[in-house]
Amino acid sequence: MKASLKKSKTDDIDVSTWLYGRRLPSPVMSASGTSGHGAELAGYFDLSAIGAVVVKSLSHFVHEGNPAPRVGVLPTGMINSVGLPGPGVRRWIDEYLPDLTRTGANVVVSVWGRTKADYVKAVEQLAPVSSQLMAVEINVSCPNTEKGGEMFGHDSKETAAIVKAVSQTCDLPIGVKLSPNTDRYVEVAGAALDAGAVALIASNTYLGQAHKRDSNQPMLGTSSGGGVSGQGILPLSLRIVRELNKAFPGCDIVGVGGVHSARDALAYLFEGASAVQVGTATFVDPRILYRISEDVKWLVKKQGAQSLKELLAKKSMPPSF
Numbered sequence: 637m638k639a640s641l642k643k644s645k646t647d648d649i650d651v652s653t654w655l656y657g658r659r660l661p662s663p664v665m666s667a668s669g670t671s672g673h674g675a676e677l678a679g680y681f682d683l684s685a686i687g688a689v690v691v692k693s694l695s696h697f698v699h700e701g702n703p704a705p706r707v708g709v710l711p712t713g714m715i716n717s718v719g720l721p722g723p724g725v726r727r728w729i730d731e732y733l734p735d736l737t738r739t740g741a742n743v744v745v746s747v748w749g750r751t752k753a754d755y756v757k758a759v760e761q762l763a764p765v766s767s768q769l770m771a772v773e774i775n776v777s778c779p780n781t782e783k784g785g786e787m788f789g790h791d792s793k794e795t796a797a798i799v800k801a802v803s804q805t806c807d808l809p810i811g812v813k814l815s816p817n818t819d820r821y822v823e824v825a826g827a828a829l830d831a832g833a834v835a836l837i838a839s840n841t842y843l844g845q846a847h848k849r850d851s852n853q854p855m856l857g858t859s860s861g862g863g864v865s866g867q868g869i870l871p872l873s874l875r876i877v878r879e880l881n882k883a884f885p886g887c888d889i890v891g892v893g894g895v896h897s898a899r900d901a902l903a904y905l906f907e908g909a910s911a912v913q914v915g916t917a918t919f920v921d922p923r924i925l926y927r928i929s930e931d932v933k934w935l936v937k938k939q940g941a942q943s944l945k946e947l948l949a950k951k952s953m954p955p956s957f
């Protein structure tokens with residue numbers, strides 16, 4: 637009852653944004669890997685009401701992922717070493733895409749691989765369904781097995797080579813999901829844009845290690861650690877977005893990391909992001925993407941604006957509510 641009352645009050649508020657050359661109804665998107673492979677969140681809210689659904693990173697092969705435990709809870713969020721398990725692009729197209737397409741959501745497919753050829757094969761397999769997709773997000777936080785296991789995303793040449801190869805293979809707009817675990821992310825981002833990417837996604841998880849409570853034993857099955865996400869990383873990723881916006885003004889940037897509220901989302905948008913992705917918060921509340929999206933409307937209205945664009949132009953945050 638309360639939710640519908642609130643919604644009706646903000647029906648006239650326009651929080652649309654532009655990304656990948658499309659107008660999205662909201663700047664709030666899901667983050668890859670945190671809401672399943674397809675329409676898993678459709679039981680909680682209308683997926684077409686948010687900006688886009690970014691599906692878990694897919695490879696051209698079936699992949700098992702890492703040993704359990706794969707996730708652990710931290711005071712500031714979580715740590716994971718899920719290891720990119722997935723059905724492979726072909727099975728995903730058959731088993732997950734039809735339900736997701738039926739929701740009317742904008743769909744972004746994230747792809748990963750261990751070699752440049754892996755990325756190319758993944759997007760080749762997506763070709764028959766490209767009209768059902770909005771964009772491809774390239775996850776470069778993967779070890780490059782042809783280069784001694786160094787992450788693709790820590791090397792501007794390797795990142796550019798993947799982006800170029802993918803852009804020569806598919807017609808979809810390309811976003812690159814940057815790794816924050818290098819001080820060269822601006823250089824990597826520049827190389828990705830020169831190679832044909834049109835959006836920068838900032839960023840993936842931060843490498844970390846955590847022990848079980850009251851123990852010196854690693855929390856995760858992969859004893860080497862995992863990726864840290866959640867509220868604690870918001871200031872880190874916010875800084876990356878700021879740096880990217882300074883280096884590439886006008887470029888489409890998507891802020892990711894620690895978004896749990898509309899205020900968090902607005903922090904990224906005020907730093908120049910066109911949209912935000914929400915990951916870890918979804919594990920706390922599966923409706924949170926919709927809630928944040930509606931709350932952004934509410935904040936716009938509270939500041940006396942009619943649209944998100946107008947609010948951002950005012951350059952001032954609405955008072956707390």
Ligand SMILES: Cc1cc2nc3c(=O)[nH]c(=O)nc-3n(C[C@H](O)[C@H](O)[C@H](O)COP(=O)(O)O)c2cc1C
Pocket residue numbers: 667668669670692693707714716718720746775813839840841864865866867869892893894895913914915916917
């Ligand atoms: C359990 C889990 C699985 C994830 N899987 C992927 C993935 O498949 N591909 C990817 O690009 N990022 C993946 N991520 C990273 C998220 O998309 C996001 O970049 C990160 O968690 C930071 O956002 P958050 O603080 O809102 O969670 C994963 C994160 C978590 C917590």
